Amino acid sequence: MLEEPATMQPIRILVTGGTFDKEYNELTGELFFQSTHTGDMLRLGRCLLEVEIETLMMIDSLQMTDAGRRHILARCAAVPEKRIVITHGTDTMAETAAVLGPGLKSKTVVITGAMVPYTFGSSDGLFNLGTAMAFVQTLGEGVYVAMNGRCFPWHSVRKDKKRGIFESVEGLGKPPIRPGRLS
Numbered sequence: 592m593l594e595e596p597a598t599m600q601p602i603r604i605l606v607t608g609g610t611f612d613k614e615y616n617e618l619t620g621e622l623f624f625q626s627t628h629t630g631d632m633l634r635l636g637r638c639l640l641e642v643e644i645e646t647l648m649m650i651d652s653l654q655m656t657d658a659g660r661r662h663i664l665a666r667c668a669a670v671p672e673k674r675i676v677i678t679h680g681t682d683t684m685a686e687t688a689a690v691l692g693p694g695l696k697s698k699t700v701v702i703t704g705a706m707v708p709y710t711f712g713s714s715d716g717l718f719n720l721g722t723a724m725a726f727v728q729t730l731g732e733g734v735y736v737a738m739n740g741r742c743f744p745w746h747s748v749r750k751d752k753k754r755g756i757f758e759s760v761e762g763l764g765k766p767p768i769r770p771g772r773l774s
Contacts, residue, residue, distance in 0.1 A: 599640070599641065600672070600673060600728075601640075601641040601642065601643060601672050601674075602640055602641065602642050602643070602672060602674045602675070602676060602724065602727060602728070603643050603645065603670045603672035603674070603675045603676075604629055604642055604644045604645070604675075604676045604678065605645055605663065605666055605667070605670075605675060605676070605677045605678070606627045606629055606644065606645065606646040606647060606677075607647050607649075607650065607652075607655070607659075607678060607679045607680070608648055608649040608651065608652070608678075608679075609650075609651065609652050609678060609679050609680030609684075609704045609705070610681065610704060610705045610706060610716070611627075611628065611678045611680075611704055611705045611709055611716050611720075612625075612628055612629075612649060612678070612709070613651075626646075626649075627646050627649070628709045628716075629644050629678060631709075632717050632720050633720070635717065636717060636721050638724065640724065640728075643672065645666070645670075647662060647663060647666060650680075651680055651682075652679055652680025652681065652682045652683040652684060652704075653680070653682050655680070655683045655686070655687060660686070660687050660691075661690070663677065663687060663690075664690060664691055664694045664695065667691060667695055667698060667700055668694075668695065668698075672698075673697065673698050673699065674699050674727045674728065675698060675699070675701070675727070676700075676701050676703065676723045676724060676727050677700065677701070677702045677703070678703060678704060678720070679702050679703070679704050680704055681704040681705070681757075682750065684702055684736055684738075684750065684757075685736060685748050685749050685750060685757075687702065688702055688734055688735075688745035688748065689745060689746070691734045692733070692734040692744075692745030695734055696732070697732055698732060699727055699731065699733065700735070701723045701726045701727040701730070701734075701735045701736075701742070702723075702734070702735070702736050702737070703719045703723035703736070703737045703738060704719065704738065705719055715739060718739075719737065719739065722740055722742075723737045730742070733745070736748045738757040739756065739757070741757065743757060743758075747759050747760045748760060
């Protein structure tokens, strides 16, 4: 039987919106934000970790500004937790990672998102959140992007918008980090 670690470190989840938290208005056909689904997702996944959820903003990542990225950076630096997961829209996730990467030291930050809203039922969000929670506990200090079971260092990731996947940027940094291959 596995024993629970005596000093399990708490994890801070910073919510910024993105497809993770979008809702569908049946009357207008539009997507909108109401509140985060992160707590529900952790309950559904039967998460037993000590987690603090903090909503910073509820926006589509196409609306993310430099000021918004600086706000995320400031919160990451200010919170006492050393392990942070950020939920973020996928369109500009790599750009936010590029701001956080050089600006954060002595913390492990994993940014994740979803291509399909959680409320649609066929969302990849629950899986992505779960893998981000695992990666944030096992990776060393640094900033990473975790999507669809893969994890990338902040300086070598991009979204392939034609294929709807994240991939390593060739020629920069290490290849993606996969479970079982964490270095």
